[in-house]
Amino acid sequence: MNRQQFMKAMEIHLRPMDPFERAELLADYDQHFELGLREGRLEEEIARELGHPEEIAKEALGDRYDIHTPGSDAFYAPTYREMRSAKNSTRATRNFFTAIGLLFLNLILGIPLGLMMWSVWLVIASLSLLVLAPVAAVVDFLFLSQLDKAEIFVAIGAFGVGILFAIASKYVFRAFKIVTLQYIRWNKNTMKGDVSA
Structure with missing residues (x-):
């Protein structure tokens, strides 16, 4: 546990304490970190020496702090572990519902539109x-030993049109590839929670 985590946990566990008294006690522990850091010690080492914030808070609060009976008249402050597990379960729940939402979005819109888009490219490529x-x-x-003038002109025209479709299919492929990769990246970022509104 580093300095910031230690001080945050202390602040949480000392909530039942009078604000002035709490600020004074927190300042004392912050001073321990300052002195330890000046001596060249690591934050984690100093936190270990000071002890666990929950135990320190229990001792400092005495009867005002009863961790085992949250429903009692005594003040209750959640432990650092309880806060972490609640945060993790919230994240897990959010990830679960995000995954379900993305699944339905992809089934209803993403996959059909992607197939339609790539079918268009396939038609253009086939025409090339x-x-x-x-x-x-x-x-x-x-x-067959037969060749009409009209057949020659049609073959030359079809050749020119085929070249145009080949060029078009190249650019359409690039554009659709970019769109597809961005959509996949968006799905990944959404699952990670990195998407900004």
Whole structure:
């Protein structure tokens, strides 16, 4: 336990004490840390020597502090461990509901929109196969020995359109990849709780 954790725990456990008296006692313990640090000792070492904040508070408060009977008339201050476990259970609950929310969001919107988006790219990429139209015209000429002028013009036109679709599919792929990766990153950050509103 470092200095900040120790002092915070002391403050919590000493809540039933008169504010002036509590401030005085906290100042004394803070002074211990100051002196120890000047001597080159570590905060954790000083905290260990001072003892556990809960025990110090019990001793300082005497009858005003009864940890085992929170429902009694005596003042009750939660322990440092109790506060930590409550915070962790709140975080676990939040993470659970966040995961459920993300699951439904992805099932209802994320996955269908992602599949639709990548289907559009697949159609554009498939249309880029029109660049093979001249090859089809050559094969038609070699095996069937017939080649019309219209077929040549259509093959050249289809080749040009295929090139345009190939270029478009390249840019669409890049854009959809960025959107997909950002959405995945957003899901991860949301689960960690790093998303700002």
